[in-house]
Amino acid sequence: xxxxxxxxxxxxxxxxxxxxxxxxxxxxxxxxxxxxxxxxxxxxxxxxxxxxxxxxxxxxxxxxxxxxxxxxxxxxxxxxxxxxxxxxxxxxxxxxxxxxxxxxxxxxxxxxxxxxxxxxxxxxxxxxxxxxxxxxxxxxxxxxxxxxxxxxxxxxxxxxxxxxxxxxxxxxxxxxxxxxxx
Numbered sequence: 621x622x623x624x625x626x627x628x629x630x631x632x633x634x635x636x637x638x639x640x641x642x643x644x645x646x647x648x649x650x651x652x653x654x655x656x657x658x659x660x661x662x663x664x665x666x667x668x669x670x671x672x673x674x675x676x677x678x679x680x681x682x683x684x685x686x687x688x689x690x691x692x693x694x695x696x697x698x699x700x701x702x703x704x705x706x707x708x709x710x711x712x713x714x715x716x717x718x719x720x721x722x723x724x725x726x727x728x729x730x731x732x733x734x735x736x737x738x739x740x741x742x743x744x745x746x747x748x749x750x751x752x753x754x755x756x757x758x759x760x761x762x763x764x765x766x767x768x769x770x771x772x773x774x775x776x777x778x779x780x781x782x783x784x785x786x787x788x789x790x791x792x793x794x795x796x797x798x799x800x801x802x
Contacts, residue, residue, distance in 0.1 A: 627688055629662065629676060643676045645686035645721060651736035651784075653748065654678070659767075663734045663750065667712065670694025671734040672724035673750065675767050687713075687721035693729050726761065726770040736785045741792070747773070749794070751782035758782065 622641060629642040629649065648665040655661065658679040664672050670693035674686050689710035696702055696712065716723040728734065733754025740747035740760060746767070750759040760774040784797035 622683075629660075641683045642678065643674075643684050643686060643722075645684075645688045645690075646674075647688040647692070650734055651738075651751075653737045653739060661737050661748065661767075663737045665734060666692050666694035666727070666729075666731060668695050668697045669729040669731045670712075671728040671731045673726040673734075673737065673761075673770070674722065675725045684722045685720075686724070687716045687719065691716045691719050691721050693724075693727045694731065725763070725767050732757070732759070733781070735782055738785050738787060738794075741787055741789075749785060751785050751796070753781040753783070753799075756780055756782065758785070 625639070627646050628644045629646065630639040631642055632639045646662070646664050647667070649662055650665060651663040653661040658677065660676045660678055662674045662676055664674065666672060676684065690713060692712045693714060694712065696710070713719050731754060732752040735751045735753050737748050737750050740749050745762045746765060747760060747762045750761055752759065756778050758776040758778060759772050760776070761770050761772050763770050778796065778798070780798040780800065782796055783799050786795050788795065
């Protein structure tokens, strides 16, 4: 429903409060990294499994659909009673592309409880840090120049849920916002 902002990335005009749709079909966006290329990396929680990293083109006039709730590499939680109505609304088909949606550039099954994404300023590669709530780790992920073929180079164990990560350019340090374990 393009008249609703649920499941969307929007650009808000601060002067008049109006907005335009950037992308849709998102379940639960957690973090974003705007790139110099006019694109954005967006992290989002899947259902039970299927956390995603999506590449959103900010310069296109076409609003891309990333599939939720029709496509996901996750599955419904056991606590959700699966009746015919829910299966019709959210079938969670296992291919985005085969069903007319944008594929994530990386997905995690089982879920890591994905949170933020930020450029890895310690690397000359196309490398990013992805933080997690559930796994309590930072994943150092490198992409090729087209943001394909992601590879996890390193998993850094933190031992607490990582809600946010920022980089201080003057100090050349990353700072984490951690949550006590539930």
